[in-house]
Amino acid sequence: MSLDIIVFPCLSDNYGFLLRCVQTGKTACVDTPDAAEISKQIEARGWGLDYILNTHHHPDHTGGNKALKRKYGARVIGPKAEESRIPHIDDAVSEGGAFTLGDCPAQIWDTPAHTAGHISYYFEDAAAIFVGDTLFALGCGRLFEGTPAQMWTAMARYNTLPRATQVYCAHEYTLSNARFAETIETDNTALDDYIISAKAKREHNIPTVPTTIGAERDANPFMRADQDSVAKAVNMIGATPSDILGEVRRRKDAF
Ligand SMILES: [Zn+2]
CATH class of the missing domain: 3.60.15.10 (Ribonuclease Z/Hydroxyacylglutathione hydrolase-like)
Structure with a gap:
């Protein structure tokens, strides 16, 4: 396949x-x-x-x-x-269900938060996941119909995928997300490198999508809500990743 x-x-x-x-x-x-x-x-x-x-x-x-x-x-x-x-x-x-495109199987993941019933399509054999408006390059979707805890559950699950997994997000929001991400982790060289690469792509009108799970794990503040550096940045050391994600999301909404 x-x-x-x-x-x-x-x-x-x-x-x-x-x-x-x-x-x-x-x-x-x-x-x-x-x-x-x-x-x-x-x-x-x-x-x-x-x-x-x-x-x-x-x-x-x-x-x-x-x-x-x-x-x-x-x-x-x-x-x-x-x-x-x-x-x-x-x-x-829904969750646990499957879809097969010819010979190519996909798992259905329930990833509610942006909307109440949002799903992702994970083609494991192709190392590709279609995340709609749940995960973005350096960002995550707005919480229109869900909670920070639901969004963190989705982020934590995406984090379990192999780092090379290609992530297909539904919008080109990367440079705008980057401007915000820089205000959270001011000392993350992976984020700095990511932004240099994303700017170069956008200057030539090249999509920053797909990204990879590994790149987001290293640089995306929402995927990193379980990291001390992110907790520290929002003065929430010891808080749960869900609460930290909620605070980062609140700041992004006001950014
Ligand atoms: Zn949407």
Whole structure:
């Protein structure tokens, strides 16, 4: 089994993703921010679209479901806990469930916090995880429908993945997240190096997505809420990682 993954920008700062099982030719997109752009990317490769994999219900993730389903006959897969809010959903999935793109299996992880039913798709054999708006390069999603404890549970679980795992986040927020991350850990050389590399990419209009679990583990203040340096930065030594993440998130919201 092997999986081709295409990343392309759309809308103002979203990323679209196309996945194709090389052996079977089965194709999926993760979320549907922009039906026209996704169609264009499909047509440019002479592909079809067998599945739409939704991570959560926000319109910049599901807005193209109807048009793409109608055009390609794709099956819409989405989070069970948001079933009523996912337009044109066919199959509702949740923790412990599985999805297979041709020969390429994915685990479904419940990662609520940004929204109440947000899920992630983990293709272990391909060393790739699609995290929607839960984890961002140097950041995490806003807590619209969940708690800091839920977000920390997701971060701690992502932290258990192999460091080389490719992380596909749904937005290009990296340089803005970097400006904030620098205010938390002022003495983290991994963060400094990360920012230099991200700035160089953005200067040439290159996506900073995918990132890797290892890079986020070393530099992302939300993935590092269990580290003494982050606790110290927010004057919360001895507090739980959930509470520390909550404080870092509160500061980011006000940044
Ligand atoms: Zn969202």
